[in-house]
Amino acid sequence: MHCLDRAHDSGFKTKAFVRALDVVRATDPDELARRASAGTLTELEGIGESTAAVIQQALAGGEPAYLAKIEAETVVPITPAGAVYRNALQGDLHMHSRWSDGGATIEAMARTAITLGHRYIVLTDHSPRLTVAHGLSAERLAQQLADVAALNEQLAPFRILTGIEVDILEDGTLDHGDDVLSRLDVVVASVHSKLRMASKEMTERMVRAVANPHVDILGHCTGRLIGKREPSTFDPDYVFAACAQFHTAVEINSRPERLDPPRPLLQMAVDYGCYFAIDSDAHATGQLEWQPHGCDRAAEVGVPLERVINSWPADRLLAWTQGA
């Protein structure tokens, strides 16, 4: 599952495995073992030949051959120069859970981040305006914060920092008020609507958001989807000057279909002396392994490593988000 996510395979195989995994979780372990030895796993709804083979091998204690093959085929490559950045990262500041449009629980995301060597993550589910993504109202966000506090007790010294990916509304205001945003550790602000507005209006919209004292990171600034959606147009001189001025980090979004900002804009942001966050924007555990894409990009363009805010320890990051 995890490996298929990182390979960005949203096709049949992933769905089949998700379904199979749900069945496995819902089935009594003794029954699973009985069925495995009797060869009757496929009688369970949602379990086919290949998923049954994987379950059988996993129960036998070995690494299933199919999983080993997937592991080898899906590992995310990185250049030596990019690896310098990846090795320096202590956390990931943009990801989603099942609370909005992610596919995994907060705990699964956190545990995966731990295996990837991270010391902290920021959970940034969507804000209410993004109804298609089940954006979080103030009430649901408050419930989420309680869940995160409980998880943090279990997972310490690892830390789940609180956050949100808040929508930048058309006039540059944000999709939650000061009362909500001021309670969060890290705020990522992103444009998800009216991506085609005229350059002058988009520039004003983005500058206003970037200047908001609650906003710490400008998410996927052009909104492009490679091969599918052109980047938004705005005046990058104003936007990056504002990011530098108001201490809002420019996100280097590592999703393969985004890789946002494109190289020339990233170069401009470097020249303006901006801060950066190299984020996965993961919507599934396997996607947490996408940071190498952003790290390669950062290395290519020569982003100063000391300006990458998720290469800092959590306490330094928090002092910066709260004081900047």
Ligand SMILES: [Zn+2]
């Ligand atoms: Zn987004």
Ligand SMILES: [Zn+2]
């Ligand atoms: Zn996101």
